[in-house]
Amino acid sequence: MSSAAVSAASSCPAKPEEEVEQPRLPPQGREGCSSAAAAVDRKLREASLCASTATEEETEEDDDDEEAAAEAKDGVELGPRVSIREQLDKDKDxxxxxxxxxxxxxSVDLSSVGETLEPDVKITGLSILSPGRPDMVLPLxxxxxxxxxxxxxxEGSAYxxxxxxxxxGNIVSGLRYTNTVWKTGIxxxxxxxxxxxxxxQTEPYTYLTPEETTPSGIFARGSYSARTKFLDDxxxxxxxxxxxxxxxxxWPSS
Structure with a gap:
């Protein structure tokens, strides 16, 4: 090849590469993708919420099993029940x-004592007492x-x-109160x-628990669930x- 041909070839501009046009989604296609993504996100959130709720329920069920086992362990194995009349007649000499x-x-009226074996306990009142405030009488x-x-x-109040x-009916032995509290399932x-x-006895009994203080702070405030029981031995x-x-x-305004 001659030098003139080489010179002419080198002076010719190179042909630019053709740009490949990327496919574009029509507007309705983009909206469809956004809707699909939103649907997937919503399903993931619902699945997460369901899993969280199930975990809380399972936690409370586990706590119930532990509570039942503890109650069985704490229970006292008593002999057969006898009526008050039989108790009095046993050692009358x-x-x-x-x-x-x-x-x-x-104050039991001994002349009216019967042969009832099972005691009957009725919780007739429950109040919350806090210094400087009127008693909070709860409906039962x-x-x-x-x-x-x-x-x-x-928060932070004594009660x-x-x-x-x-x-x-009869003597109730080892009457006790149990209370279990959960917050967000824990x-x-x-x-x-x-x-x-x-x-x-004819007159009701009254019992006051030792004074306690409610927790305080941002993590203490909120809603709680609880279970209270009254059991005997x-x-x-x-x-x-x-x-x-x-x-x-x-405190609440009213």
Missing amino acids: DESLRRWKEQLLG PPEPKSKEPWFTLK RLKFTFAVA RVDSTKEMLGTFSP DRKCYLEMNYTFDIRRD
Whole structure:
């Protein structure tokens, strides 16, 4: 090839490469993709929410199993029940033992004592007492599956519980109160309080729990669920309540 031809070839501009046009989605196609992505995102969120709810329910079920096992462990194996009349007749010739039994029975009308074996305990009142505030008398039992909390407490406030209950029929041994509290499905508190052994009487009994203080802070405020039970040494349950309550910055206005 001649030098002139080489020179002519080098002076010719190179043919530019043709640009390949990328396919473009029509507007309705883009909207369809966005809708599909939103649907997938929504399904993922729903799946996450369902998984979270299931986890909370499983946690509370596990807590229920632990609570039942603890109640069975704490229960006292007692002998067969006998009526008050039979108890009194057992050692009627022992004067000191007879007086001790009468002292234990307190104000029971011994002339009207029957042959009832099972005690009958009725929880007739429950109040929350906090210094400087009127007593908060709670309705019994709490309304089942209510969307409103049974009561609201102020964070960092001192309080006590007051139980009023009646005993009839026979002596109730080892009456106790248990309370389990959950927040967002996690157990945050479990309380057991021994009330004592009580004989039947016409007047109701009153019991005050030791003073406690509600938790405070941003993580303490919010809604809680709880289960309260009243049981005896035979693990007989006289009342079980499931309810919700709130802890807020301040006491409710009314």
